[in-house]
Structure formats: structure tokens, C-alpha cells
Amino acid sequence: MESNPLPHPVVELHALRKVYTEGGRERVVLDNVDYRFNAGEFVVLLGHSGSGKSTLLNLISGIDRPDGGDVSILGTTITRLSERDRTLFRRDHVGFIFQFFNLIPTLSVLENVTLPQELAGRRRKEIEPPAIGLLARVGLADRRDTFPDKLSGGEQQRVAIARALAHDPLLVLADEPTGNLDDVNGERVLALLLELTRDAGRTLLMATHNPDIAPLADRVLQVHEGRLVSLAVGHPSH
Numbered sequence: 001m002e003s004n005p006l007p008h009p010v011v012e013l014h015a016l017r018k019v020y021t022e023g024g025r026e027r028v029v030l031d032n033v034d035y036r037f038n039a040g041e042f043v044v045l046l047g048h049s050g051s052g053k054s055t056l057l058n059l060i061s062g063i064d065r066p067d068g069g070d071v072s073i074l075g076t077t078i079t080r081l082s083e084r085d086r087t088l089f090r091r092d093h094v095g096f097i098f099q100f101f102n103l104i105p106t107l108s109v110l111e112n113v114t115l116p117q118e119l120a121g122r123r124r125k126e127i128e129p130p131a132i133g134l135l136a137r138v139g140l141a142d143r144r145d146t147f148p149d150k151l152s153g154g155e156q157q158r159v160a161i162a163r164a165l166a167h168d169p170l171l172v173l174a175d176e177p178t179g180n181l182d183d184v185n186g187e188r189v190l191a192l193l194l195e196l197t198r199d200a201g202r203t204l205l206m207a208t209h210n211p212d213i214a215p216l217a218d219r220v221l222q223v224h225e226g227r228l229v230s231l232a233v234g235h236p237s238h
Contacts, residue, residue, distance in 0.1 A: 010074060010171055010203045011037040011060055017068035018055055029055050031226030032069065037203055039170070042194065044217040045207040046231065052223040053207035057173045060205065061094055062086035073171060091116055095164030095202075097193070099176035101156040103148040103163075109135065110144040113163045120167075127166070134162045138192055154185030161193055165200075172197055174206040178213075190216075 018030040029052040037043055045053040058064035060071055062078045070079045074093060078086050090096070103112050110131060117127045135141045138158040148156055157177060164172060177193060178186035190213065197204040206213070214220045220231040 009036040009038050011035075011205075012072040013060075013069065014072070015069035016059065016066050016071065018052075018059060018064075019067050028226045030059070030066070030223070033226070033228055035221075035228050037205060039203055040198075040201045041218040042197065042204045042206070042216065043219045043221060044214050045205065046209070046211060046214055046220055046222050047207075047224075048209055052226075054175050056223060056228075057096075057175050057205065057207050061096055061173055062090050063096075091120055092167065093169055093171060095167070095169040095172040097157075097160050097164045097172070097174040097177045099179045101148070101153075101160045101180075103156055103159060105148050108145050108147055109140060109151070109159050112148070112159055113166050116163065117167055131162070131166050134166055135159075137196065138162050152185070153181050154189060157181060157185070157189050158192065161189070161196065165196055165202075168200070170202055172202050172204045174204065176208055177206065178210065179208070 013033050013035045016030050016033040017028075020027045020029060045056060047053045055064065059066050060073070062071070062081070066079060070077050072078070073089070076089060078089055081089060104115065107115065110128065113131045113135065114124070114127045118124065132141060132144060135144055138161060140155060140158055140162070143151065143155065148159070151159065157180075161177075172193075174193065178190055181189060193204070194216065196202075206217075214231070222229045222231055
């Protein structure tokens with residue numbers, strides 16, 4: 001009998017390269033990186049500010065373009081798409097959570113969560129009930145008509161998580177999602193994000209400078225001198 005084929009990885013990086021010019025000198029952030037991220041795993045990208053981990057997430061999402069190589073998501077090579085098609089692909093298949101929330105201040109909590117799907121042409125009566133259910137899961141169902149400036153930082157980040165997951169993406173990218181929160185709110189947001197992604201079998205890639213998150217991950221990587229270096233998964237030393 002033939003064995004079952006391995007599942008297609010969610011993200012594949014092929015000879016990915018990114019270079020920035022600073023003060024007339026080139027700085028290689030990613031140097032011909034090849035890597036695969038599989039379905040359902042939580043991967044931490046660990047490193048200090050400026051190491052290239054946020055750049056990598058921006059390249060994977062299609063927000064930024066590489067100087068060489070390709071990024072494939074769910075079998076689609078997004079680096080070969082037009083900017084418009086990359087935007088549409090990201091809207092349909094990728095959830096992105098930012099450090100500074102990026103909520104629209106003139107929209108209510110519920111309107112922030114449903115906006116990406118409304119822009120995709122989906123009808124409000126279809127998208128509001130699951131969005132309200134998601135707000136209930138993040139503990140904010142009673143704040144759905146509130147505006148972002150009335151929410152704490154932790155509450156705003158929970159709204160941002162709901163927005164990123166509302167269209168049921170298989171891939172979730174989180175860039176320092178706890179970096180703008182105090183320890184208590186940071187732990188709560190992290191636990192919530194892991195619960196909502198693991199329950200649905202989503203792939204979660206998280207950039208962070210916090211080594212305390214590393215023991216929770218399936219894999220830990222560090223962007224070092226343009227390469228992705230695998231680190232042991234375990235309790236960080238202090």
C-alpha cells in the first residue's frame with residue numbers, strides 16, 4: 001500500500017532575501033532563507049528589535065516585497081502576485097495582529113471586527129453573528145458598541161485578535177502582540193490567542209523579544225545574520 005502524502009505546508013520560503021540600505025551601506029536582513037511552516041503549529045520568532053523578525057512577517061503576509069526569492073502560502077506563490085492580488089489574498093487567508101492594535105477610532109468594536117469582511121463584500125447579517133460570538137470568546141460581547149478610545153490596551157488587543165480571526169484564516173501572524181501591554185494583560189492576551197488558534201488548528205507565527213513565550217511554542221527560531229536559526233524549545237535561562 002502507498003503511504004499517505006505529507007500535508008502541504010502552510011508557508012514555504014524559497015531563497016528569500018531582503019536588503020535595506022542605511023547610510024549608503026547595505027544591511028542584509030534575510031539571506032537566501034529556505035523554510036517551511038506546517039499546519040497547526042505555533043512558531044516563535046525570537047529576537048531583539050531590528051533583528052528582522054518583523055520584516056519576515058511582513059514578507060510572509062505580502063505587506064512587503066522581498067529583494068529575491070518567493071513566499072508561498074497554501075500553495076499560492078504570493079510574491080508573484082500583483083499588489084492588489086496580494087492584498088486580496090491576505091484579506092481572505094491571513095490574520096495579522098499588530099503591537100499597536102491598529103483599530104479605527106471612528107468605528108465601534110463590532111464595526112472594527114467586521115470591517116475586513118465588509119470590504120470583501122460580505123453582507124452584514126452574515127458576518128455580525130459570528131463576530132459577536134468571537135467577541136464573547138474574548139470577553140467583550142458587552143462592549144461591542146464601544147469605541148476604541150474607551151477601552152484599555154488589553155481590551156483593544158483582544159478586539160484586534162477578534163478582527164484578525166473573524167474571517168477564519170488558516171494562518172495568523174502576530175507581531176509583538178503583547179509588547180505594548182503590562183505583564184498581566186500580556187499573559188491574558190497570549191493565553192487567549194493560543195486558545196483561539198489551537199482550537200481551530202490554525203498556524204500561528206509570532207515575533208517577540210520576550211523569551212518567556214518560547215516554552216509555549218512548538219518551534220522557536222531566531223533571525224541571526226540573515227538566517228533562521230532553530231533554538232531548543234524549553235524554559236529560557238535567566
